[in-house]
Amino acid sequence: MSTSRPARIPQHVAIIMDGNGRWAKQRGMPRLEGHRRGVETVRTVVDTARELGIRYLTLYAFSAENWKRPGEEVSGLMGLLDFFLKRELNNLIKEKVRLRTIGRIEALPENVRRELDRVKAATQHFTEWNLVLALNYGAQTEAVDAARAYAEAVRDGRENPAEASWEKFRRYLYTAEIPEPDLLIRTSGELRLSNFLMLQLAYAELVFTPTLWPDFGRADLVAACEEYARRERRYGATTEQIQTGRA
Numbered sequence: 718m719s720t721s722r723p724a725r726i727p728q729h730v731a732i733i734m735d736g737n738g739r740w741a742k743q744r745g746m747p748r749l750e751g752h753r754r755g756v757e758t759v760r761t762v763v764d765t766a767r768e769l770g771i772r773y774l775t776l777y778a779f780s781a782e783n784w785k786r787p788g789e790e791v792s793g794l795m796g797l798l799d800f801f802l803k804r805e806l807n808n809l810i811k812e813k814v815r816l817r818t819i820g821r822i823e824a825l826p827e828n829v830r831r832e833l834d835r836v837k838a839a840t841q842h843f844t845e846w847n848l849v850l851a852l853n854y855g856a857q858t859e860a861v862d863a864a865r866a867y868a869e870a871v872r873d874g875r876e877n878p879a880e881a882s883w884e885k886f887r888r889y890l891y892t893a894e895i896p897e898p899d900l901l902i903r904t905s906g907e908l909r910l911s912n913f914l915m916l917q918l919a920y921a922e923l924v925f926t927p928t929l930w931p932d933f934g935r936a937d938l939v940a941a942c943e944e945y946a947r948r949e950r951r952y953g954a955t956t957e958q959i960q961t962g963r964a
């Protein structure tokens with residue numbers, strides 16, 4: 718196993734965990750078995766992220782569109798989430814990892830909401846490491862929810878539209894307390910954002926890997942961070958400005 722660390726570590730890595738179904742199909746197993754193996758990958762990735770010094774890890778665990786899947790798969794995924802939260806409570810406390818969520822959590826089954834509340838409350842005082850689960854999340858819905866909250870703030874005199882800015886508007890997003898991702902990884906070879914963090918990813922580096930999520934391991938996260946470290950982030954400025962520190 719490589720012990721090397723990439724030169725520049727992203728502060729926030731967001732991951733679209735894709736390919737569980739194909740992984741299972743390739744082995745003649747039910748789709749849920751792929752998701753089950755995917756949960757083990759989540760554990761490995763949380764460990765590796767801490768080891769590398771990645772302070773925020775956001776995982777797309779259930780999209781607002783995933784309700785369209787067969788009922789059996791949806792309830793299987795909810796069951797896995799419940800299992801994961803029960804199993805990880807003590808680990809997250811021991812590792813000082815704060816659990817956060819983004820998305821319309823209120824629509825999740827009651828037992829899952831209860832576990833989420835329990836783990837979030839037990840880890841809310843940790844500041845160094847953050848695991849953010851995107852659950853019943855959709856970027857378009859998030860934009861609508863933020864616009865509504867912003868409009869209410871204008872109506873109540875708490876915001877002045879003439880002074881609107883990204884810095885002010887972002888406070889109404891689900892990610893208000895979370896910095897923008899530096900690196901987005903999508904597994905399984907698909908080249909789409911699938912309604913994930915579309916505003917927050919404005920300047921993120923994108924890394925797509927053909928590896929299916931259940932096969933994604935420590936070396937794959939290190940490789941994605943190495944790729945990130947090789948990229949030049951210009952935020953609209955020129956290479957020369959970046960190199961001379963004048964951007």
Ligand code: FPP
Pocket residue numbers: 734735736737738739740752753755756759776777778779780783794797798801850905930
């Ligand atoms: C995409 O693979 C994956 C999902 C829709 C769910 C991801 C969920 C997990 C990894 C497990 C639960 C998560 C936690 C945090 C406990 P897919 O089913 O779309 O794969 P396919 O494209 O190959 O069919």
